[in-house]
Amino acid sequence: MRRLGIHSFVWTGGGTQAMLEEAMENSAACGYQLIEFAYLRPEKFDLDRLARKAQSLGLEIAVTMGLPLSADVSSEDADVVKAGEELLAGAVAAVRDIGGTKLGGILYSAHTKYSTMPSDRGRKNSVAAIARTAETAKKAKVDLVLEVVNRFETNLLNTTAQGLDFIKATGSDHVTLHLDTFHMNIEEANPAAAIRLAGDKIGYFHIGESNRGYLGDGVIDFDRIFDALLDIGYKRDITFESFSSAVVDESLSLACAIWRDTWTDNMPLAKHAKAFIDLKMDEAVRRRTTNARP
Template sequence: MGRLGIHSFVWTGGQTQAMLEDAMEKSASCGYKLIEFAYLRPEKFDLDRLARRAGSLDLDIAVTMGLPFSHDVSSEDPETVKAGERMLADAVRAVRDIGGSKLGGILYSAHAKYARMPSRAGWDNSVAAIARTADIARSAGVDLVLEIVNRFETNLLNTTAQGLDFIAQTGSDHVRLHLDTFHMNIEEANPAAAIRLAGDRIGYFHIGESNRGYLGDGVIDFDRIFDALLDIDYGRDITFESFSSAVVDESLSLACAIWRDTWTDNMPLAQHARRFIDLKMDEARRRRATNARA
């Protein structure tokens, strides 16, 4: 396993520079080695200062985002697609400027509930846009990872198999999948099998519970998840993600339907998640060793 990270929305809605810096401090104090931010607008935040603070705390930075309909690269409208590509290119540069390692999320479509089926033309437009963005990301030294999310947050990529087909069509070896246990629990018939199917095409992994709250309080079978991650020798970053209306970002709350408190005190949540993930990975390693001796 690579670094263990935490999403900044566990700590803050991130409306100000001070909020982001406080989230970094708290993440590091809990032993996390990576913090995930939502899209950072260079005109709003001092990226150089955030980069220096991350360095002093030994924190890597990941950035995730979703496109609005006005910048949907899976649109059939050429101008909308061009606007989306510009937004993605700007996001790649922001990740580079903050010293981050990866850009992920719903980069291939709008992050929203669609009222229509995806079209072949829209799929092709998205594939081409992501292929071009991958070239920009490679030059910037930024990993590009596409998050597979549930049917209520995109109409394009809901399963690992769809994601693998999509990245193969980009023709780029710089595009990987960003899988998330919350979304897989909704869409995959067998999340562990999906992890094994993706193998080394997974570039980033989110750990989240079925109710978005405390790990272990929902229905996700984390034993099988961690067994599968070990089976594919997953060595990249894993980030804990949890949302509650106790800490709210308006746009994300609308897109992800965060209407209630799944928790109210974030420090115990973050500390518990760190212990839970370490425990489940250790248990998976012990199971593997036991099976090898049998």
């Protein structure tokens, strides 16, 4: 079943329980069926309360994160890799405890701009760590989805083809790809073709504009994106993601280079995004129906 979601950073930096609960209320009020959170540390948030809140609002929960350099599973340092695996295991447990459906993001490396090429040993360490994490996630009934991002946020998985090679190397049937139109617009020669290449290996999908702002105000060809999603029969979750320095927390602003306000009023943005995505999906369906007529 496809659900339309929204990232909590549209609403809040997420520093307190109250902020997250308000983000959930705003998401449901706009008609979204899923909310995406950044990693929720059990010592900081009441996960049971968030789970009950989500259930009362009819919201599913997804969690995404990126690893710090101190816990980079693509490191050549065994202790750093171990720290990364422990962090991932804790994240899987948090997703389980909040009643979430998936853990995604940059789980296979640090979320940073690297100054070196990835090493063969580092890639093998990452593959092995993700394979083990996948087994933990499978037992917890949490989907593990690896986000393919641009060259300024990782040096390991920048294209769909690289992502497919990576998940094949894990040997796990519980690892899929998390694709994002913002990142694909930077790295893929043909984003629609990349979607078709990935096919049923796409486990989660982010919709974001090239400038991180209002959908339709950038250069991404969403008609081709939605045509490709229909072509592969994609029925999993789609989440709107947009960042502005007016809302997003400082650490993510630094990691994602959010240096300006792409918007200042989040409610109109969220309502517009839902209407835009619904419209583009409906248009893609109509194009397919029209083209199928004899």
